[in-house]
Amino acid sequence: MTRLMGLDYGDRRIGVALSDPLGWTAQGLEVLQRKGSELERIAQLAAEHEVSEIIVGLPKNMNGTIGPRGEICIAFAEELRQAVHLPVHLWDERLTTVSAQRTLLEADVSRNKRKQVVDKLAAALILQNYLDSKMKR
Numbered sequence: 001m002t003r004l005m006g007l008d009y010g011d012r013r014i015g016v017a018l019s020d021p022l023g024w025t026a027q028g029l030e031v032l033q034r035k036g037s038e039l040e041r042i043a044q045l046a047a048e049h050e051v052s053e054i055i056v057g058l059p060k061n062m063n064g065t066i067g068p069r070g071e072i073c074i075a076f077a078e079e080l081r082q083a084v085h086l087p088v089h090l091w092d093e094r095l096t097t098v099s100a101q102r103t104l105l106e107a108d109v110s111r112n113k114r115k116q117v118v119d120k121l122a123a124a125l126i127l128q129n130y131l132d133s134k135m136k137r
Helices: 038-048 068-084 096-106 111-135
Strands: 003-009 013-019 026-033 051-058 088-092
Touching (some): 003 026, 003 038, 003 068, 003 111, 013 038, 026 111, 038 051, 038 068, 051 068, 051 111, 088 111, 096 111
Parallel strands (some): 003 051, 051 088
Antiparallel strands (some): 003 013
């Protein structure tokens, strides 16, 4: 079985997570700095890890509507779809970064370290929520 990739797309960084080969669990992989070469790096990681689908977090407003941030993620997902030639799904990511921050605070991770891993953890939470939703079917 192939893996799924989860992405937490931010203004400066993109958190990347991968599922295990069975599609049960998500683990953070790395954080990409947005410098214009991120599509190539994502494509490289997808090929390297035999990814069959990519899940991109879609930030929605609390009332379920899509704001400017969500529109940016939708445009990125479309660009990514064309670059990697794989199915790219958008997944409601409301509060995943907040949840990731809280988890890191509870684990007493220093502020400096939190900055380095929060995007990766948020990507893992997005992917895990997606995987969990598929298990319930």
